[in-house]
Amino acid sequence: EDQVTQSPEALRLQEGESSSLNCSYTVSGLRGLFWYRQDPGKGPEFLFTLYSAGEEKEKERLKATLTKKESFLHITAPKPEDSATYLCAVQADDYKLSFGAGTTVTVRA
C-alpha cells in the first residue's frame, strides 16, 4: 500500500528563519510527487510537480527537491504570509494519488 508521511506535523519559525519540510514516501512506481499549500478555510493550492530523483523546482521563497525516497520543501527567509499547511501527494503507477497529512507552518514576525 502506498504511504506518504510528512514531518514535522507543525513548524513554528521566526521571520527570516529558513527551514525544511520532509515528505517521505513508499509507492509502487512513482509517476509524480506534488506539493500543495492550504490556507485556513481554503482548499489546497497546487505548487509544484516533481517527476524524478534529482529534480528541483522553485517558486519565490520555496524550493522543492526529490530523492528516491523523499522530498523536501525548503522555505528560505520565510515571511508571515508563508504561514499555511503544506501538503505532499504522490502518484503511483496506477495513477492513484495519495496525500500526506500535511505540515502546518507558522511564521512569526
Place this chain on the structure above:
Amino acid sequence: ETGVTQTPRHLVMGMTNKKSLKCEQHLGHNAMYWYKQSAKKPLELMFVYNFKEQTENNSVPSRFSPECPNSSHLFLHLHTLQPEDSALYLCASSRGAATGELFFGEGSRLTVL
C-alpha cells in the same frame, strides 16, 4: 469567476436530513473529484468522474451519492449521515484523471448533529 466554486460553504444538518453539495468548475477540465478532509488526516478520495463517467468510488458509504450531469458540474447528495461524517468536503478538477495537478474549491464545511 474563480476556477472551482463550491456551495454552500457551511452546512449543518441533522442525521435524518437530505442535502446536497454543489461544485462548478470554469477551467475547461475533464475530470472532477470529491475529497473528504478531516482534522490531522490525509485527504481521502471519495469519487472521481472523467468526462462525466464515474471512474472511481473509493468504498464510500451509500449515504453519499454523487452526480455529474456534465464536465463542469458535480454534486454530492447527502442523506442519513452520521456525526463522524462531519468534515470539510473538497471538490477538485483537473485536465484529465491521470494527473496529480488538481485545482480545488474552497470546500464545504459539513457538521452533522
